[in-house]
Amino acid sequence: MGYCFGIDIGGTTVKIGLAAEDGTLLEGWEIPTRKEPTPEGLLLDIRVSILDRLDRGLDRGKKQKIRRADILGIGMAAPGAVTADGILHGAVNIGWGDVALAEEAERIIGISPVCVGNDARLAALGEAAYGAGVGARSMLMVTLGTGVGGGVVLNGKVLMGESGVAGEIGHMTVNPFETVRCNCGKMGCLEQYASATGMVRVAKQVLAKRREDSLLRQKEVTAKTLWDAARAGDALANEITDAVSAYLGMALANAMYLVDTEKIVFGGGVSKAGELLLQKVEKAYRSRVFAHSREKEFLLAKLGNAAGMRGAAALLLQKIR
Numbered sequence: 207m208g209y210c211f212g213i214d215i216g217g218t219t220v221k222i223g224l225a226a227e228d229g230t231l232l233e234g235w236e237i238p239t240r241k242e243p244t245p246e247g248l249l250l251d252i253r254v255s256i257l258d259r260l261d262r263g264l265d266r267g268k269k270q271k272i273r274r275a276d277i278l279g280i281g282m283a284a285p286g287a288v289t290a291d292g293i294l295h296g297a298v299n300i301g302w303g304d305v306a307l308a309e310e311a312e313r314i315i316g317i318s319p320v321c322v323g324n325d326a327r328l329a330a331l332g333e334a335a336y337g338a339g340v341g342a343r344s345m346l347m348v349t350l351g352t353g354v355g356g357g358v359v360l361n362g363k364v365l366m367g368e369s370g371v372a373g374e375i376g377h378m379t380v381n382p383f384e385t386v387r388c389n390c391g392k393m394g395c396l397e398q399y400a401s402a403t404g405m406v407r408v409a410k411q412v413l414a415k416r417r418e419d420s421l422l423r424q425k426e427v428t429a430k431t432l433w434d435a436a437r438a439g440d441a442l443a444n445e446i447t448d449a450v451s452a453y454l455g456m457a458l459a460n461a462m463y464l465v466d467t468e469k470i471v472f473g474g475g476v477s478k479a480g481e482l483l484l485q486k487v488e489k490a491y492r493s494r495v496f497a498h499s500r501e502k503e504f505l506l507a508k509l510g511n512a513a514g515m516r517g518a519a520a521l522l523l524q525k526i527r
């Protein structure tokens with residue numbers, strides 16, 4: 207039996223999973239993300255954590271020792287655009303510039319191959335292989351968190367693109383007249399309206415402009431209080447959530463004219479808004495596509511924040527097969 211590690215490098219923690227050759231997750235744990243301008247220190251932390259796990263030995267289920275030689279490789283998810291050559295083109299969240307991450311990781315951790323991909327793309331692959339996308343031929347996943355990420359999986363393979371941005375739905379332009387800049391430097395990106403921060407921004411604009419009473423005026427507006435208020439029937443909160451859902455529905459309709467997947471899956475913190483979010487986005491989506499492509503499956507993600515780590519393992523397993 208062979209094994210691999212799936213690693214998801216996030217802004218505050220690095221998630222590490224040990225998976226069996228068939229993709230089953232045997233164990234998962236976290237270490238803090240060391241914040242330095244280059245990745246060497248963080249890769250060393252990962253090396254120490256992995257070697258420590260291998261020293262402890264046992265695969266709990268099988269009661270057999272996992273040797274270094276049984277490790278088939280490492281899949282790694284990183285928060286930035288990654289090209290097929292394993293180069294990460296900057297990771298703003300953790301302050302890295304361009305780095306040959308796959309090569310550096312193989313050198314420092316001492317295990318190869320290391321396959322690297324963008325975190326949102328690999329979360330989509332994880333959901334497709336082990337979560338909400340199981341059984342589907344194709345799936346688009348949109349991750350609604352502090353930012354908006356995305357990924358497209360067609361026939362089991364995640365689309366990476368020539369420059370690593372295929373599926374980057376969060377930076378699709380949905381408003382060419384926006385005057386405020388997105389984190390990426392452009393104006394009018396989906397992320398400016400549909401991320402948790404974007405939804406709060408839109409809510410505050412509406413609240414400042416309007417005089418009606420609203421539950422939203424009673425406490426700090428967050429994506430959660432916004433959707434809770436909408437669910438409680440608050441008129442202004444419903445208007446705001448309709449507006450942000452309209453942007454999402456528009457972006458998804460545009461995306462479907464390119465990739466036309468079977469399922470559309472929603473992950474990330476904002477997806478905790480649940481069925482109400484799905485209903486509103488689906489309604490906006492349906493108004494913008496051809497009649498026969500209205501019946502898409504709109505689903506919530508299943509793997510939570512393990513999706514990136516699971517998808518990273520899946521990427522490695524696909525590459526070595």
Ligand SMILES: [Zn+2]
Pocket residue numbers: 376377388389390391392395397
């Ligand atoms: Zn942007």
